[in-house]
Amino acid sequence: MRNELQAADRVLQVLASFDSAARELSVTRIADTLGVHKSTASRLATTLVRRGFLKRSKRALRLGPEVNRIGLLALGNRDLTALAAEAMQWLCSQTGETVHLAVLEGREALNIGQVDGPAIIGIGNWIGRRTKLHCAANGKVLLAFCGEHLIASPLEAYTARTVTSVKALRAELAQIRRLGWALNTGELEDGLNAVAVPVFDASGHCRAALSVSGPSFRMDPNTYSRLAGQCQQAARLIGFRLGVDKPTAQEPR
Amino acid sequence: MRNELQAADRVLQVLASFDSAARELSVTRIADTLGVHKSTASRLATTLVRRGFLKRSKRALRLGPEVNRIGLLALGNRDLTALAAEAMQWLCSQTGETVHLAVLEGREALNIGQVDGPAIIGIGNWIGRRTKLHCAANGKVLLAFCGEHLIASPLEAYTARTVTSVKALRAELAQIRRLGWALNTGELEDGLNAVAVPVFDASGHCRAALSVSGPSFRMDPNTYSRLAGQCQQAARLIGFRLGVDKPTAQEPR
């Protein structure tokens, strides 16, 4: 009995036929490689393009954003951190505060990268630490951009400032999506503030959260907007590393 | 008229359903997500596993080596260099010589990364430079492991030592595959020696070549074998970054 689905197998063969020597393929070349009619190859290509696995470049076909996305997903967190390292260094040099990169793991935020600021009073080493989503800036970014279905009730209070109402949290998440950044003011620990933004991959999915954090006597309301802007610039740089196309006309400086 | 192939589209939907919150999926979950019968989901999964796009982990399915491979292909050379940076630094500290990472571009080797040794007499900046494959150690590795079909006749002589016979080159490539490393002794430039090894990705394809190079008065025949071994260690580390599974029992120290 056949377990192999012919048409299904063929799109995978198309993807598998890309390599270092063949980064662009034509419909005709795909037909030759697979031994099918060019009309079949054209339909296979159209299906791949529609799902984002290929993109058209003039008459050639190239690997598309969805391949970037799942390719990065298949890589480990250390690889994501390596790709983000340069931008995180830049963000730290710009802000003078501790920079973190966090990813979603189950229903928690996992800190996978950290760059320490110059100040003696800063943040201890958080790499490998998990935090609940609702009480960290990075966590709120992941909730806002990866899906509110990840909210885990009941919401535990860490300080007097922790948001424990699901309704209030949802309202805050909607605001985060509007602003494009999240704020944490002493909700995880008294005196600890943070600003965080999403890092999007080539398919527009939120792949990580990037944050700057520090003590509230350095990070006060006057600094939030500037820090958010700097985080967004760094997140955009990381996004380029993750395969996001550069919109040349829109790229802000 | 339908351009979309239903079965083809379904395997792509399976791949697309992986995300940060869902790095493992079951056959039942896939059936639910796609709205198909579990027998259909089982066959889709089997097709994806067979082509290396998924792998089985107990009863769960995870993204497989072929996704790593094409994912990295979709990323740029700067990303590959970022992933290799740590291992290249290590190799440089071990050997004291200049380290290069090169990839195949068309029928040439493109140098995409470099770490400089401490000696004043070393190698100038080669990042962005292309070399013909037959006369560089990295190039010979790419010929040996990416396919001899890439040999471009006639073979240009750069020095008196350059191999210009295709037959002799093929014999040397066979030896390189046996040894697992390539040597260049003044074939590109008089007095310039290099040792290079392949870097394999998760699907076992040669993704890049890693080399150590220096002047012949420091890199002489007594050093080749040791340098090759060190390059192979570094290449293995890069391979792990590219998603190669660690064979725990076989991993040499």
Add this chain to the structure above:
DNA sequence: GAAGTTCGTTGCGCATAGTGCAACAATGCT
């Protein structure tokens, strides 16, 4: 710029591949 060539797309009819069902096997839980 026109003509010719090649590549890619799309409607159509036909044959087969893909589907769900049912039964069974494998795995996990209590």
Add this chain to the structure above:
DNA sequence: AGCATTGTTGCACTATGCGCAACGAACTTC
């Protein structure tokens, strides 16, 4: 050990995927 759940596979049926042919688009040559 027994039960529940998940996953696999043979089978029959039908809906899909296929190649063909014709046409449009893009590229090359003169």
